Amino acid sequence: MQHKPKNFNSELNPNVSVDCVIFGFDLEQLTVLLIDRGEISSAFGPRLALPGNLIYDNENLDMAANRVLDELTGLNNIYLEQVGAFGDPDRILKESDREWLKSIRAEPEARVITVAYYTLVPMSHYKPQASSFAKNADWVPVNQITELAFDHYEILQAAKDKLKQKIKIQPIGFNLLPQKFTLSQLHRLYESILDKPLDKRNFRRKIQKLNILSSLREKQRGVPHKPSLLYEFNEEKYQELTQTGFDNFGF
Amino acid sequence: MQHKPKNFNSELNPNVSVDCVIFGFDLEQLTVLLIDRGEISSAFGPRLALPGNLIYDNENLDMAANRVLDELTGLNNIYLEQVGAFGDPDRILKESDREWLKSIRAEPEARVITVAYYTLVPMSHYKPQASSFAKNADWVPVNQITELAFDHYEILQAAKDKLKQKIKIQPIGFNLLPQKFTLSQLHRLYESILDKPLDKRNFRRKIQKLNILSSLREKQRGVPHKPSLLYEFNEEKYQELTQTGFDNFGF
DNA sequence: TTTGGATAGTGTAAAATTGACACAAAGCTA
DNA sequence: TAGCTTTGTGTCAATTTTACACTATCCAAA
Known part of the structure; x- marks a missing residue:
């Protein structure tokens, strides 16, 4: 409007x-x-x-x-x-x-x-x-x-x-996703921004280790395949992380 | 003028x-x-x-x-x-x-x-x-x-x-140095730009491994201590490096 | 109800990188 | 020639990175 x-x-x-x-x-x-x-x-x-x-x-x-x-x-x-x-x-x-x-x-x-x-x-x-x-x-x-x-x-x-x-420096990608998202969606987002393929398992490990995601006890619904767990970005945990001088996600 | x-x-x-x-x-x-x-x-x-x-x-x-x-x-x-x-x-x-x-x-x-x-x-x-x-x-x-x-x-x-x-991404520091410089000068330059101390040996190792410096057969003169070897930035070798998609100096 | 299709989710081993650390060598000066 | 100052060097442990394949779960179609 x-x-x-x-x-x-x-x-x-x-x-x-x-x-x-x-x-x-x-x-x-x-x-x-x-x-x-x-x-x-x-x-x-x-x-x-x-x-x-x-x-x-x-x-x-x-x-x-x-x-x-x-x-x-x-x-x-x-x-x-x-x-x-x-x-x-x-x-x-x-x-x-x-x-x-x-x-x-x-x-x-x-x-x-x-x-x-x-x-x-x-x-x-x-x-x-x-x-x-x-x-x-x-x-x-x-x-x-x-x-x-x-x-x-x-x-x-x-x-x-x-x-x-x-x-590569800040996890701003979450601003492009719905509040609840899957790791695969996050994975595809990083691949499309960085414009290169990222190994699935290595990507998930790296993201999980950062400990800035909250895993919800909730699954995708209505998808014609194994449904994924949903996650949320955890702002507080991210703040803790940056307080330690962290500024590199290493992609 | x-x-x-x-x-x-x-x-x-x-x-x-x-x-x-x-x-x-x-x-x-x-x-x-x-x-x-x-x-x-x-x-x-x-x-x-x-x-x-x-x-x-x-x-x-x-x-x-x-x-x-x-x-x-x-x-x-x-x-x-x-x-x-x-x-x-x-x-x-x-x-x-x-x-x-x-x-x-x-x-x-x-x-x-x-x-x-x-x-x-x-x-x-x-x-x-x-x-x-x-x-x-x-x-x-x-x-x-x-x-x-x-x-x-x-x-x-x-x-x-x-x-x-x-x-952290491009070796632009050389633009701040004289054509011939010592590794210690480069070291101090990185420390002052990054605003944090860098371990001397680790810094030298990392820079040398990049292989973008030409070592000159020439020493500092007139310094009241052990004179340092002089180096030059090697543009060609740097081009080779970037051609491989390299974009991270990992500091 | 069974089967097939699609994606989720998971572990390990080898290689590479990082970080911490101490001492002898070389030149200058007094 | 003794002392000051900075150069230049290696190793080991810990961490990180890379490459790689199979089972589980859900839906849909037969």
């Missing part, structure tokens, strides 16, 4: 935008929430783009990123990390891109620097639904993406790299 | 600046090149600041950072990495800061977002010299710094963290 910016009565800054790489995980592969800019824009360039917007003059960058996320999905309190700033003067060179920008009120002649963020959302928390006034958004598996509008493909790659590095 | 911006005839962008954390290593500890803003600015805030400047509308961010570095030190072709964008609306809130900004032509009312970079320079390549028109710059050991102008202290911390993470 469409949200009005809250508590901002100041001006849009025509020079700085934020773009969000919104990662999800469909229990099989890593996905990204992309905006379809429609037929008009596709004449000269890719239809799909990262959600983003200009920032207001009195909001900080993290707030702006959260606002973009909220406006698109209604979600807040979401794991969010900055990727970096992207600012080639010709990053919005293409005519089709400029036309589209015009339609959302930026001055197409101005040079725009964008600050990219990535966020991790449990995919079940947001099901895109077509709507006349909402932007047309959809989850797309990351390794099916070969091009995006503007410099967004480059931004996506940078975000993937950041995520890959980060997950 | 003072440089004129090269090949830029376009306008300064009043909304976006770059700041550089220029790291050096005095063979004992990690240092940063800071600008002394002088007595006037110190009335209400710290004198010392990171070198930085507004960007031109037609240069990209990396170019702008290189330009700042070049203008201050005359150096180019230097290892450079983006830290991220910093953009709290109140980051230049202090009156003294705004006065100073006015003097370098920014509109003090405008909201400025800064993109921070860190660079690694061999300290021997740049000796600051006081000069009437050059900015007054000096190397300061990082762990003696307790405050900086604007939000520069926060930026410095972020840069240190980035560097710490990066050096």
Whole structure:
């Protein structure tokens, strides 16, 4: 649904935008929430783009990123990390891109620097639904993406790299899973983020040894095979772990 | 020496600046090149600041950072990495800061977002010299710094963290050393970046096993103790190593 | 009710890596 | 030449990593 910016009565800054790489995980592969800019824009360039917007003059960058996320999905309190700033003067060179920008009120002649963020959302928390006034958004598996509008493909790659590095250091993957999950789902998540196969038994041993999971006395239901035990991420145990200076998951 | 911006005839962008954390290593500890803003600015805030400047509308961010570095030190072709964008609306809130900004032509009312970079320079390549028109710059050991102008202290911390993470993954430390260096110097460099002691023998073993150093048939001269063998970083061997997918130095 | 299909869950042994630790060698200076 | 300072070196135990295969459990279809 469409949200009005809250508590901002100041001006849009025509020079700085934020773009969000919104990662999800469909229990099989890593996905990204992309905006379809429609037929008009596709004449000269890719239809799909990262959600983003200009920032207001009195909001900080993290707030702006959260606002973009909220406006698109209604979600807040979401794991969010900055990727970096992207600012080639010709990053919005293409005519089709400029036309589209015009339609959302930026001055197409101005040079725009964008600050990219990535966020991790449990995919079940947001099901895109077509709507006349909402932007047309959809989850797309990351390794099916070969091009995006503007410099967004480059931004996506940078975000993937950041995520890959980060997950070696902090167990942020849980932000992409439902609260209750199986070890196999976690396993597939790590494989798709790290983009390499991990031995099943070694993975399970390593995760279990960290002792940051709570095993529930509950099994999967309705699966056509041996049902898996369900687990929860245990925030308290993780805090204990980090207190000891631990910062390497060794993947 | 003072440089004129090269090949830029376009306008300064009043909304976006770059700041550089220029790291050096005095063979004992990690240092940063800071600008002394002088007595006037110190009335209400710290004198010392990171070198930085507004960007031109037609240069990209990396170019702008290189330009700042070049203008201050005359150096180019230097290892450079983006830290991220910093953009709290109140980051230049202090009156003294705004006065100073006015003097370098920014509109003090405008909201400025800064993109921070860190660079690694061999300290021997740049000796600051006081000069009437050059900015007054000096190397300061990082762990003696307790405050900086604007939000520069926060930026410095972020840069240190980035560097710490990066050096666990890539052997970028060599950019801080003279071409010929001893294993003890490399050892101290890693200790000061990682901010923890490393066992001497274990460190040497680990580095040697990587096989990315060329041992020179040359010893230190003029030291009042047993002279050390000198080594060079071997770029080719490092390339071989990374080709195998290696991305973890395990510190 | 039985069978087949699918995934869950488990252990071990060899190899590699890490961590802890102490002393002789080499050059300079006084 | 005696003393100071830093270099350079090896081993052993503990831990971690890697490679690898079969049984258990559930559902569905016959």
